[in-house]
Amino acid sequence: MVRSTIEGMPIAPEDVEAPAADTVLFRSSPARTFVTVFAVLMLAYLVVSPVVGRIARDTGDPWWVTAVQAVIVGATVAAFYSLSARAALTTWVRVSAGGLELAAQGSDPVLLAWADVAAVTVRRSGLRTVLEVTPVDLDTVHPVQDSGVGGPPLTETSRGPAFVADLTQIWPSPRALRRELVRRLHPYPKPILVRPPQPW
Structure with missing residues (x-):
């Protein structure tokens, strides 16, 4: 559910009802x-x-x-x-059990359930830190609200089209976002292989 917003203005995370209670918000500052x-x-x-x-x-x-x-x-x-043109545009990422919400450079936010995420990459691109979110299928992406701006920009990757966001000004930090994404995408610890004692 989205509260009313001014037409054409970026949608703030406070204006969007979170899909779950355990949200962690990362936003440009x-x-x-x-x-x-x-x-x-x-x-x-x-x-x-x-x-x-x-x-x-x-x-x-x-x-x-x-x-x-x-x-x-x-x-x-x-x-x-x-205050440069790119830096002044609002970017936010909200992570929860309900999925990954993303609004990049003043775009309309979109929601991807974890089952609909094929890959997530946080990488360096020159002096910038970039987030790439590859959906399983673009048809599984849920627009939160259409204010006329459009969804996050897309880029082509080896896995297919991916949403891309500049994380350079994201707080707490891109590293903290990476840790949270790893925790959500891999919620269970890797099992330890125990070899039973051999009789010989």
């Missing part, structure tokens, strides 16, 4: 991405600046000038990265 990128750039700038200053003959600027420069550079680059 430009704000968290900004903070992370900003912190990394600040640290890198503050570490590299003294080295560059020594090589290029230090100008004698006080330490706070370097700190201000680090803040300006870090904030500018982090803001550009977090």
